[in-house]
Amino acid sequence: xxxxxxxxxxxxxxxxxxxxxxxxxxxxxxxxxxxxxxxxxxxxxxxxxxxxxxxxxxxxxxxxxxxxxxxxxxxxxxxxxxxxxxxxxxxxxxxxxxxxxxxxxxxxxxxxxxxxxxxxxxxxxxxxxxxxxxxxxxxxxxxxxxxxxxxxxxxxxxxxxxxxxxxxxxxx
Amino acid sequence: xxxxxxxxxxxxxxxxxxxxxxxxxxxxxxxxxxxxxxxxxxxxxxxxxxxxxxxxxxxxxxxxxxxxxxxxxxxxxxxxxxxxxxxxxxxxxxxxxxxxxxxxxxxxxxxxxxxxxxxxxxxxxxxxxxxxxxxxxxxxxxxxxxxxxxxxxxxxxxxxxxxxxxxxxxxxxxxxxxxxxxxxxxxxxxxxxxxxxxxxxxxxxxxxxxx
Numbered sequence: 001x002x003x004x005x006x007x008x009x010x011x012x013x014x015x016x017x018x019x020x021x022x023x024x025x026x027x028x029x030x031x032x033x034x035x036x037x038x039x040x041x042x043x044x045x046x047x048x049x050x051x052x053x054x055x056x057x058x059x060x061x062x063x064x065x066x067x068x069x070x071x072x073x074x075x076x077x078x079x080x081x082x083x084x085x086x087x088x089x090x091x092x093x094x095x096x097x098x099x100x101x102x103x104x105x106x107x108x109x110x111x112x113x114x115x116x117x118x119x120x121x122x123x124x125x126x127x128x129x130x131x132x133x134x135x136x137x138x139x140x141x142x143x144x145x146x147x148x149x150x151x152x153x154x155x156x157x158x159x160x161x162x163x164x165x166x167x168x169x170x171x172x
Numbered sequence: 173x174x175x176x177x178x179x180x181x182x183x184x185x186x187x188x189x190x191x192x193x194x195x196x197x198x199x200x201x202x203x204x205x206x207x208x209x210x211x212x213x214x215x216x217x218x219x220x221x222x223x224x225x226x227x228x229x230x231x232x233x234x235x236x237x238x239x240x241x242x243x244x245x246x247x248x249x250x251x252x253x254x255x256x257x258x259x260x261x262x263x264x265x266x267x268x269x270x271x272x273x274x275x276x277x278x279x280x281x282x283x284x285x286x287x288x289x290x291x292x293x294x295x296x297x298x299x300x301x302x303x304x305x306x307x308x309x310x311x312x313x314x315x316x317x318x319x320x321x322x323x324x325x326x327x328x329x330x331x332x333x334x335x336x337x338x339x340x341x342x343x344x345x346x347x348x349x350x351x352x353x354x355x356x357x358x359x360x361x362x363x364x365x366x367x368x369x370x371x372x373x374x375x376x377x378x379x380x381x382x383x
Contacts, residue, residue: 025377025378025381025382026211026212026213026214026274026377026378027214027375027376027377027378028215028272028375028376029373029374029375029376030217030265030373030374030376031218031371031372031373032218032220032229032230033229033286033371034228034232034237034286034369034371035229035231035232035286035369035370035371036229036231036232036233036237036367036368036369037250037296037300037353037355037367037368037369038233038252038253038365038366038367038368039254039255039355039359039363039364039366039367040251040252040253040254040364040365041252041364041365042361076252076365077252077254156254156255156256158254158256158257159254159255159256159257159357160256
């Protein structure tokens with residue numbers, strides 16, 4: 001009889017565990033509310049300018065000049081702004097092509113992109129595009145056309161500034 | 173003759189005594205004993221604790237967002253987050269004797285989306301990585317939990333020392349817990365200008381009978 005009772009008790013205890021009976025310990029919790037995480041922005045605004053010299057539509061060998069282009073930065077995070085260009089057309093081909101150079105930045109180039117500098121919301125970045133049509137060009141370039149396309153890029157400066165402090169570690 | 177007669181006489185005397193109202197006047201006494209059983213209580217409180225005004229959230233963007241209930245602005249705003257940013261804030265968890273009566277183990281940390289915020293961007297929980305630290309013994313802070321915020325939102329994330337020991341907070345004592353949050357450097361542009369607002373919750377259990 002005693003053995004039967006013990007067995008029943010054991011079975012009962014096991015059943016309680018199996019059916020999910022739990023240790024009902026005292027518990028408590030505390031909260032810290034309203035923790036806000038908001039990401040900033042990196043935004044380029046409008047591009048203005050890109051007006052080149054009066055001879056831009058009537059280039060002759062020996063002409064040189066410059067174009068000024070501005071871009072406004074509108075992001076909330078400080079950012080590096082860089083510019084790259086692509087020159088297409090016969091004016092940029094051949095033995096004596098028109099050459100292009102950029103100025104207005106801090107002199108650094110990162111991954112082939114010319115660094116204009118570090119900018120905050122509302123500031124304006126300016127790049128000057130200088131062109132030079134060699135006097136040696138010759139008749140092969142008559143009526144030749146060319147187009148320069150500038151591409152501006154902005155990237156966060158925080159956590160992304162190179163050791164020299166003159167540009168980003170990377171543009172993306 | 174003698175024995176029967178004596179028994180008879182004894183019985184008669186007893187009956188006579190009862191019938192005339194005589195009582196058995198034995199000496200007696202009683203005492204009672206009682207024991208009261210009152211279950212204890214376990215409660216926790218907490219405050220941000222980095223020299224900032226209190227009470228208020230640990231993480232906030234502007235002083236205005238971090239203001240206390242009395243209107244004092246927060247003094248340690250994180251500013252807007254950029255990928256790669258990391259900020260650490262301290263939450264001091266207390267086990268106060270004015271509402272608690274027992275030692276406790278801190279068992280887990282969880283988070284939930286703060287109610288009433290209309291522009292929650294939950295995907296941010298995947299790119300915000302949370303590390304929880306607290307001192308072990310008298311030593312420096314050690315990591316007791318780490319996971320993406322998403323995991324803390326999904327439910328309690330257990331906290332314990334690396335050797336498996338539980339984390340005590342004794343009655344009338346407190347424990348500093350550091351929350352280090354890092355915004356994944358590779359988060360990407362989709363998170364620009366997005367916001368996530370959460371409540372952090374620290375859970376505890378009684379220490380006694382709970383090794």
